[in-house]
Amino acid sequence: MRRTDSARRMIAAPPAIVYGALVDRESIEAWLPPDGMSGRVERWDPRPGGGFRMVLTYLDAADSPGKTSAATDVVDVGFAALMPPERVVQRAVFESDDPSYAGTMTMTWNLTATGGGTEVTVTATDVPPGIDRAAHEAGIASSLANLASYVEGSL
Numbered sequence: 001m002r003r004t005d006s007a008r009r010m011i012a013a014p015p016a017i018v019y020g021a022l023v024d025r026e027s028i029e030a031w032l033p034p035d036g037m038s039g040r041v042e043r044w045d046p047r048p049g050g051g052f053r054m055v056l057t058y059l060d061a062a063d064s065p066g067k068t069s070a071a072t073d074v075v076d077v078g079f080a081a082l083m084p085p086e087r088v089v090q091r092a093v094f095e096s097d098d099p100s101y102a103g104t105m106t107m108t109w110n111l112t113a114t115g116g117g118t119e120v121t122v123t124a125t126d127v128p129p130g131i132d133r134a135a136h137e138a139g140i141a142s143s144l145a146n147l148a149s150y151v152e153g154s155l
Helices: 015-022 025-031 133-153
Strands: 004-011 037-045 051-058 072-083 087-095 105-114 117-125
Touching: 004 133, 015 025, 015 105, 015 117, 015 133, 025 037, 025 051, 025 133, 117 133
Parallel strands: none
Antiparallel strands: 004 117, 037 051, 051 072, 072 087, 087 105, 105 117
16 A cells, blocks of 8 residues: 655755755765664765665664664665756665565655745655654654754855
């Protein structure tokens, strides 16, 4: 069954600045890992049809078993569409032996200009059933909070 998870956040920065943080390797390493995780990009090709491979490591694996190993989630992300400064569409595949994490999840990042900056809406479709909805939405919200801090701190 198809499942969709989502979150949104206002960021006090123009869409072009927010978009830039979505397609920059060092930026993604800094803000994408949700609270309780660190991240490292192993491969980077920022163009439609390109993508990246990220290793997310749990800071305390005892509380959050990983999808790839006890302490890690490894995800291959393809850029399905890059539409500056309005939208980034990613296709994410987790590296896991557990079939409940199989499949391709689509992450769509929509950026809408507002009087106070940018409203960022993240929609994840075809979420694998092994990913808990509440934990996933909390993780997306955490990444959005990190993105806001990262971008707003650079202005």
